[in-house]
Structure formats: C-alpha cells, structure tokens
Amino acid sequence: MTIALEVSHLVKRFGGLIATNDLSFTLNEGESLGLIGPNGAGKTTVFSQIMGELRQTSGTICYFGQDIGGLSTPERIAKGIGRTYQVPRPFSDLTVRENIRVGLMPDSLISMIFGRSDQSKENELGQSVGFSIRDLDKSASELAMGDLRKLELARTLATGARVLLLDEVFAGLTTGEISMISDLLKDLRRRGFTFLIVSHDLPAMEPLIDKAIAIERGTMIAEGVFSDVLANHDVRASYLGDTDVGS
Amino acid sequence: MKLRLGLIAGLSAGLLATTALADIKVGFIGSLSSDTGLSTLRGAQIAIDELNDAGGVMGQQVSMVTADTGEDVIEGVKAFEYLAESAEVDFIISGSIDDVSLGWMPRMQEYQIPTLDTWTSYIGIIDMVIEDPEVMAPYFMNIASDEALATLYINFGAEVLKAKMGFESVVILAEDTAFGQAITGLVTDALAPVAGIDVADVIVYDIGTVDFAPIFSKAQNSGADFIYQVSSVNSQVISSQYVKLQVPMAMTGVNVSALGMEYWEDTGGAGGGISTLSPVPSVGFPLDPVSQGFVDTYQSKYDTRPMIPHFNGFNAYHGLKQAMAAAEAAGGFSDVAAWNAEMLKQDLILEKDGQLWLRYGFWQHGEVEEVTGRTYPQNARFDLTSPYEDAQPSMVVIQWKEDGTVGVVYPFEYASTEFELPSWVK
Amino acid sequence: MTQILIQGMLLSGLYALIAMGFMLIFSIGRTLNLAYGAYLLVGGYVYFWLCQQMGLPQIVGFAGAVTAGVLMGLLKHRLIVKTLNGDHVAIEISTLILAVVLQAGVVLLFGDSSKILLPIVPGVVTVAGAQVTFNILTATLISWAVIIGLYLYISRTHTGRAMQAVSMDAKGAALSGVDPDRINLITWGISGGLGALGGVFFASYTQLYPGMWVAPLIISVAVVIVGGIGSILGTLVVAHIVGFMEVGVSSWSPELRGVFTMILIVAVLVLRPQGLFGREETH
Amino acid sequence: MLVLEIENLSAFYGKAQALREVSLTVNEGECIAIVGANGAGKSTLLDSIMGLVKTRGTVRLHGEDITGLRCAQIVKRGVGYAPERFNLFPHMTVRDNLLVGAFTARNEIAKNLDAVHRLFPRLAERENQETSTQSGGERQMVSLGRALMSSPNVLLVDEPTIGLAPKVCGELAKVLQRLSKEMGLTVIVTEQNANFAISLAERLYVLEGGRITAQGTAADLSKDDILAKSYFGA
C-alpha cells in the first residue's frame, strides 16, 4: 500500500505555547483516519500545517513520498490535497454551479479567460455529492447547512483532491443531514478517496474511519483502531477529565 | 440667511435665463462662488441693465445665462459647452482664471463664439492669437498680460525700492505654478540688470504650504534686503503669516488676493505692510466719473461680497459695452471677422477733471510695444512709457497699511499714499 | 537647525491634535472616517462666523465650534455608521460623499475665497532666529494639554477604559457591562469635538477655505497609518515625524513639501502594514 | 427560589442552528454544570443568556423576562460571564482589565477588588502585567475576576478547564465552589471535562447537538455511563 501522507515529528509553537508537539502519523492511500481530541487539542492547527496555511516550526510533511514543506497552498492543492472548513465558506452570491466551477478552475489565467467551463463535469461533481441538476442553479446563499457541507465537498473534489482533510464535517447539522453526509462520505471512500477526518461527533465518525489517533494539547495520546482508541483511558480522561480532579 | 438668499437668487436667475425671451444672449463663464467671478458677472449685468434701459442693442433686449466653472478645468469645458450648445449664446464674457480659460480655449476655437476674457492674463494666450489670428479671431482679453506686471515693477524697483529705500538685494518667494515661474523669470532677468537689485535667492514653495515659518526663516537667512512674493493661489496665507510672524523684512510683489477690498476681511486684519502690483482700476485708485458711477450702482445693487468690483468687474462693465458696440457696427455677432474688426477699433476714453484718466482700447495686429519689443494683438492696450499720456497705466503698485487702508504708491502720478515699511521692520 | 527644531515642535503639536480624533475613530470604531476633515472645516468656519463675523468673544467661538463638531460626530454615528451597520466600505464611501457635500455647503454659505482667522493670541517673539507667534505657541500648548487630557481620560476614567476595551475586544467589553454602541457614540462625539477644535487652531495657523478638509485628513491618515492603530504614543511620535519632515523639507526644498509625507505613507503601508508602532491585529 | 429559567431557547449562527428548544432552570445559590462535547452548543447557550446571539424562546432572570435585552443591561442585572476564550483586553494591565469589569459597579470597586485578590492572590502580585503576556491559567483568573467585579449574583463560566493543567483545574474547582458555597453566588459552568463538572456541580445537564438529552445529579448521570455515552457513543 502506498503512503499518501506522512507526518513526522511535527512541531508548531506559537510563542511559548506548543500547539503541535512532535506529532507523527501516516495515512495510506484509500485509507480513512480519524483525528480526535477534546476542544483545543490542536486538530485544526494540524490541518493548517498540512495545507501550508501555517508553517510548522519543525518536522516534515510528505505527500506520496515527496516533502511538501516548501510548497504554497495552491501548489499543495494542485498536488491533490484539499480541505474543508469547520464553518463552510461558500461564495454566497454565486450559484452552486459557479461555486463548483471555481474549484474546477485550473490555476492559469489563459485557460480561465479563453477556456470554456465544463458543464458536464460540473453536473457530475454536483450530482456526485447529491445535488440535483436543478439545485445547481440555486444561489449558495439559499442553501441549508447540510447542503453547504455538500457544496464544500464538491468544490474541494473539483480541485482534483485525492486526499481530503475534513474539519468538523458534522458541526451544525441535523440528524438527517448527518446521515446524508455520512452516506456521501462512505460512497467517496468506496471510490478510493483518502480521508483525514476531524469531528467531535465520535459516534457519527465511527463508520467512516479505519483507524484513529487521539491528541491532547498537541501530543498524540493514542493510536489504533477506533474502538480501542475510544476505550483508551487517557483518551477518555482527555474528554471526561481525570476522575481524581477536585477530590 | 445667506443660504436662502443665494438659493432664491440662483432660482430666479435660472428662471429668468430660461423664460425671458431675449434676442441677444450673453453667456457668463466663471466661478459663481468666487469674488473675482462675481465681479465679472455683476459688472456685465450692470452694463446689460444699462443697455436694456437705453433701448437694447440693435433694438433687441440683452439677457444673460450663467455657467459655473467652480474654478475647475474640466467643469470649465462643460460650462463652455453648455453656453454654446444648450444655451446657444451669442457672446461670452469670462471671469475664468488662467487654467480654466486655457481649458475651454479649444472649445472657443471650435464654436467661434465671440468671447471676452476679463481676468485671465496669461501671455501664452496672446501668443496663440499671434500664431493663428483666424481661429483666435473671436477672442479678446481686456486685462494687461502677465508681462506688464513685471515690467512696471522694474521701474518701481529702481525708483522706490533702490533709490528711496536703498535696497540692494531681493529674495524671491514664488509658488510652484506656471504663473510663479513666469513672473520669477521676468523679475530675475530684468530686475537685476535694469534696476540694479541683486537676486540673493529664489525660493519656490508648494501651493499647499500652510506653514511659512521655515520658508521665511530661509528667506531671512539669504541676507536679502526685501522679499519679492509671487503668489496667485492662497496668497492670503503667505501674507497673513508674514504679518503674524512679523518677518523683519519688507515684502512686496504680486499677491493676487490683495487686489480686492475683501482682502482685509479675509485676512482678519493680518495683511498690513504688503505691497503688490495691481491692474487698474485698482483698490485705492481714484476713479473717473463714469467708472465711479458704475461703482455706486454696484454698491447700491449688491450689498454682499465683493464690496467693490475687482478690476475685472470694470473690465466686464466697459468691455461688454464695447463688445455690443462692435456687434452693432458689425451687424451682430455672427460674422466673427466683422465683429473682430470692429472690436479692434473700440477705444473708450475716460476723463477725469478734463484729463485723460483711463482708456479701454486694444493692441492692433503687428503693433509693436517699445519696451518688450513684441506685439499684443487683441489684448488690452496699455502704455509703459511715462507720462502715460495716451493710455491707462495698466498697472499700479498698491500698499495695504496696518490700519486697513489701501492706496496707490506708484507711479507717483497716481499715488495716494507713500510706500512705507511695516512698523515691526527696523 | 534650532529654527527647524522650534518650528518642527510647533507644527507637530498641531498635527498631533488633529490626528488624535481620527485615531480614536480608527482604533475604537474601526472605521475610516473620511469625513474627519469636515470637522475641521466646520469647526473653523463656525469659529470664524461667531468670532469674526458676529464679533462674539473667543470663548463663545470655541464653544460653538466644539459643539458643532460633537454634534456632527454624534449625528454621523447615528445616521451613517449605525444605519450601515458596520459595513466598512459603505461607511468609508458615505463619509467621503458627506465630506464633499459639506464642502459644497460651506461654499454656499461662505463663498469660495480663503479667509484668515485673527490670531487667537496676537504677538510674536523671536527665538534663536525663528519667529514664534504666540498664536501657534498657544495652539501647540493647548494641543499638548488636550492630548494629555485625552490620555488621562482614556487611561484613568471608566468611560476611557471602556473605550480601550471596546477597541481591543468588543465582546469582552459587552460582557463587562459596557455597551459598545454607546461607547462608540461617545467616541464619535469626542472625535468630532477634537476635530473641530483642531480645525480652529489649524485655521488660525493657516487659512479657512472650503477645500481645507483634505490636507488635515491626509496628515491624519499618514500619522495614524504610520503610527499604527490604537496607539496614542505612536500618534504623537509620528505626528512629530511628519511635522519635522515637513519643516525640514520646507527649509530645504519647499516645493517638495507634501511629497515625502505621501512616500512615507506608501512605504510604511507596503513594508509594515501594522504601522511603526502598531500591534498586529489580534483577530 | 428560581434564579434563572430558560424556556424553549433556540439559537442560530447564520444557517446553523446551534440550540434546539433548550429548557432549564437554576435555583438560587446552586452550582450547575452543562456538559457536552465540543460543538454541542454550550458556549452558544451562555452567549444566548447574555443576549449576544439572536435567539427564539424566553430567558427569565429572577422571574423577569430578559430576552432581547442588550448584554450590558443583563450584566447590570447581576449576571457575570467568563467566556471560553476569555475575551480579555490584551494590551491592558490586569488591574485595568478588572476595572473595566467594574463598569456597572463603580461603588463597589474596593470591595470587589479585595475579594478578587483574596480569591486569586496571583492577580494582586501581577497587577501591572499586560494580559497578552500571561499564561492561560492567569488569563482564566483575570476573566473570572473581571466577571466578579460587576458584583454579580449569577456567574456563567464557559469551559474553564480548556488547556489547563490538572493541578490548576483542581484549584479552579475550589475557587468555583467557594464562590458558590461561601459567597452564595449562583454558578453555571459548562464543561467538556465531565469529571471536573461532576466534582463541582450539584446538578448537571447534558447537551448534545444543541439539545438537552439528560439531566440530574452527578450520581444520576454516573449510572449507565450516560456522560461517556454522550461523547463516545455506545
């Protein structure tokens, strides 16, 4: 199996605060890895470093064997890494189709100006996340939260991402929407995409991931099969607190 | 109060302009909010009223349409277009400042509407007349051009500053405008050789300058005996700061804001001691009965600023009558060549106490002026040679006293007061 | 050299006073108030109207000018800033339009021509070869007094501290019982008053004319941009940099007076967007 | 004696519904905890009580409807709030931060400052330090201190243990208990750290996906591992 993403000894310091502390993990192609930890554990910071939005203090990030530490965000995206945000950020005055179109655009002015947009590709991407053709002409500002998550997924897929970093995909969704997104992700897994997923909704995450790592204050405290990680005493303590506190 | 009056005046003027069915339409172009613009407008209006009372021109009544330039070049172009194409005027009287006149000049050339400029004095426009007399045929300027400013000054420098005051050297403070450059050049080129005054330093300053303290320090450090100031833009600032700072040197020169009665009010009384060249009729200049009559009418009709017309108000008053007389002789304004020929013949002689006092005429094509050795076609005619027998003196030097009075100090024939140093200059 | 020092000090004090009101709105209201210059315009003309045209005592002129400025500030906050609900671009553009409208209003009431205010305190003294008018000396001293007063107000009083608090963290201020809206209103009022007061001094130093709001606005922008958001000290220091630079350039090559201020703004914005003394934005 | 009653409170952030028909009551002098995972809506609940979020439903304080009041007015009515991210004034000193907190209680500054200093002696020592240079634990103290400066009778504390070392958590628990027991404040704490909450509160509410899914005393909730289930599923 090919290693899609390899993070080794990643450290990120903000002044005196250590946000990521010597974190290492690997993600194989086609695999799905859950990244869990209590609020403030530093999950989003890890994402930002993989995307190049934040520079790590030390450590390396390799994508299919290549060190991508020196690449800019658009370059990393061009390589096939994509992420979604905790709060979806659609282009609200554009239609769903146009939102997807922005994701599909090649980073070349010439083809942006002279090339034509590929309608069938847009339709396909839109439909692949569960939009109907009619939905595609809706303005993004009219969408409900679940549809915004779908839109964000479609836009990320449109950039050609093979490795998807999903940040709190279930936040703010109704139970119906959660199962819809969950089905969608399962479908994408079947189609061979690689995932790194962050969610506080641990039960909803369960069917979507092969294994999990748990971090607390930037440090890895457990790694392995999800159920084992959840059963881990340190992990439970990190969420629930030490039982001896306050006594 | 003033606002309401202004609005009513504006509204009624607008209504008059659109409803009155006059046969001869005069267009005014200039700023409606500046004293100089209003001087021209009112001078022209009084002339029109007098003409209409006397039965009109060629049996027709004369009316006026105004177009505001806001002293902005592009607005000036639009204003000229408005007068030419929307209001379709027969004749235009202009109170525009130099760059605004330059701005609409191509439009004037295109429309060929007879136009009289009463404030713009840029010699470059007279050069355009010399270059292409045909296309510039509709254009007349009845104020002496910039050059006259400096040339009279040379005599003042020799006879007063050097001979009476004993000044040997001058420092020039000039704004960084084309006007500033032109006058500075004339003063440096002529003052030193002719009047025998050395130019110690030339200091050019930005017209946005609000703080002249460092500049006056620099002027003092030059070691010169007096300051020659060249300022047309915001010239109240430099003169009032001169007074407030009590700069211990005499300051004379060309200070455009000091040419009107309002100067004292606008500087809040901080304006004494400044002397400046002024085209005639000027503040402090005794008037002939006709011009005095005009001033009396003016003051009874308008009790707002400007309190008495600036020189361009006189130019507008007399010039508009000349333009109408020329039109009467030429059979209207439509034949520009004929009107031009008649206009060149205009020669208004105003007498005081039985003597020639003021003369409104124009230089002919090819007529050479002796001192500068050049021609000034279609420009107000003046004479630089004493004793000013056949024309108006064109320029005088006036001085504002510390008590707020103003008088002519040079030429001596017209002097009503004497040149003196401000009290703080030892 | 001494002359430059003395003249630089005097001009800088005035600039600091002018920039202070602009800085307040920029750092507390987080708004670029392009109509700030209009406070100076209105302040100057109100003083001129009351003292020089109506002949009332100077104190009435000052009171009238400051009242007009405060009222304008309050109205602007109520009618524009609140209505546009924090849309910065819309506020900037509306204030720009407002400034142009006010300029037209002044032309309408007072005409186009420049007016010079009588010195507030007449007289002049020569120090080390530099003429120093009592007027500008008074202006500078009052500037300093106002700046120190403002500093004490902001750092020592409850309202002042609340103003700082709102500028640093509006939510934190709200849950401390401070109504950010009211504090903003007060800030706009103070800013208007400071602007109008600065306008009287600025006009007594230079001149009154309808376009006079642009120059002080540019100076305020320069001072605040270069000094950085939210720093009274930065504002003071940079007002002195700009003031000394102007005086220095004036005595070297007067026609280049404004050029260096612009270059300073551009260079600082491009090289160090948070200003020389500013802090990185926390959000 | 009911201090706070919340009825059918719903809150929205743009499109996302963060609270769904939450109802709860708090008695005078009680210390209750609201527990739930990250994103369950805990902070939104407290923000809603403070009038910082657009809501539907009713909030009553001492029987008086305070829904729709501005935050400052609610503070004036005796509710103090120490938010999760502290929202301190970073470039002000500790003392000035506390003094801003006293905005609505200017007559009681000396008394309150004294009380805060007794609770957190460290703040007295570091009075003149800018809070931007302080550690997380110290900021937490300033935040609580600032809330106490407004002389509240109800104190809302959001996720006090985030990023704190276990030892500091212990000290914090003691402080909160003192506030409740000795000073008679009504305290509402939200927590992800369930054990901390249990050790502290008399009653707990479990928030999941913006809904209250369980409530009861610590003993009630410890049965069947209700809390663990809310985090980790079955």
Add this chain to the structure above:
Amino acid sequence: MPEFVERGTLRTMIQACYLAIFAMSWDVLSGRTGYISFGHPFLIGIGAYSTAILSKKFGVPPEYSIPLAIVITMFGGLVVLLPALRIKGSYFALVTLAFMELMYQLVQVIRPDLTGGTRGITGIKSLTRGAEAGYELAVTLMLGVALGLWLLMRTRFGTALWAIGMDEDSVRGSGLSTTRLKTMAFLVSALVAGLGGAYYAHYTGSLAPRALFDIDFLFTIIVAALIGGAGTIIGPMFGAFFLIFLLEWLRPILPGAERYFVYGGVALILYMYQPKGLVAIAQSLRDRVRGDNYDHRA
C-alpha cells in the same frame, strides 16, 4: 440618436459616456474583488497625461500615442500598485489614495516643462469635430469597453474575481493564485482607465492636475459605479448617466455651488438607501410588477 436630441444634450451624453468608462474601470477592480481603489484618478491621469505629452510635446500622432498611453498606464500602475495588492481592506484604499495625492504633487514639480505644471496641458489634438462625431466616438468606446468587459466577466476569470470579493481565502483554498487574479483584474482596470483617460484628454483638449488628481473626480467615479450598481456592467453606465444628467439638469435652476450640494445629497441618500444601486432598485421594481424572482446578475 444624434438626430433626435439637441447638441447640448449630446455633449452631456459624451461626458456621461466617459464617466461610464471610468466607472466601469473602477468596478472591474473594486466592484468585483472588493479591493476599493481610491486612486483611480491616478490611473486615468497617467493615461491622459501620457497621450497629451506624447502628442503635444513629441508630436506623436494619436493613433500611436493612445495605445502607448494605455501601455504606460498599465505598466506604471502595475509597478506602483503591485506591492499594494498585499494589503487588504481600508489600507488598500489608503495606499491608492496616497498615490493619487503623490501624483498630484509630483506632476507639478517634476518636469513642469512636459506636464505643464499646475496649469496643465491645453490644446491637445482633437480626434473628432463637432458634437455628433464626438458622441459617436464616445458611445462606441463605451459600448466597446462594456462589451469587452461583459465578455470577460462571463468567463471563469470573471467568476473567480467575484469569488475573491466574497472570500479570498476560499479562492486560494480552491487552488487558485489570487495574487495573479488580482493583478490581472488590476491590469484590465488600468487598461480601461488608460483608454478612457487618453481618449478623454483628446476630447476635452485640456487637462490640469487639479482637475484629474482630485478627490471630487474620484468621488464622481466611485459614486457613479456605486449608485448605479457595483459588480455589474450596466450599473456603472446607468450611474454615470444618472449623475451627469442630474448635474446638467440642475444647471439652469441652480447654477452655482448649490448644485453640488443637492447632487451630493442625492447621491448620499441613494447610496444609503440602496447600497446595491439603481440597478437593484430597478430590479426590485420590475420584480414587484412581474411578481417573480429573477436572477439578476448582469
């Protein structure tokens, strides 16, 4: 059109056409990407001055001087404003404003023999004679610019610029180099500004620093784009015609400064009432009449 209206009205329309070009130029950059430029007169001024100096002082015929002026505008603007693209929000506006002021000062000081100093340049060769020809040229230019921009904005490039205005980080997160996009938007804006400025200089025949590098001029451009409707092609044109005709209609009634007072007041109220502009007002009126919900982006 020339057959049906008076010549004076034609002149007004010419002014409106040029203002529309300037407003469209501003809108390509600021209306789409949300980077508010307060320095557009700077670009227009470079275009106008370049062709004026080339044709007047160096005798270059307008068919060369105008394209050259456009290139100079694009290049000059690029060199100066590229660093400014790093800056966001109000600071971008301020940098551009500073550039405009700087240009105003420099034009008068540096080589006044070429720029004409404060007095400016006059007698710039006219390309047309008479109102009809001038009108035809101006309308052709305006429609040409409008068509060009409309075609460009329909492409994916146009969509991307819109997207930058909504959320620049997300555009970057979609793998696009926003700096390159913004630079291109800026170049297009400069091209249109240079073109408009150059032709305008030949139309008016005169230019002066105080008329070009001026806050009032800036104000007119921005207000035209905004009260017409930013982010559209038709909006800035609509706004320009509205403003210019408002001013000209007011002229006979209020000849003096009152006109600007009224005009500014109308602009302020319109803008405060509907920041999306007249186009949006017209749209909502039409929708109300039709009772439907039509997607209205032009």
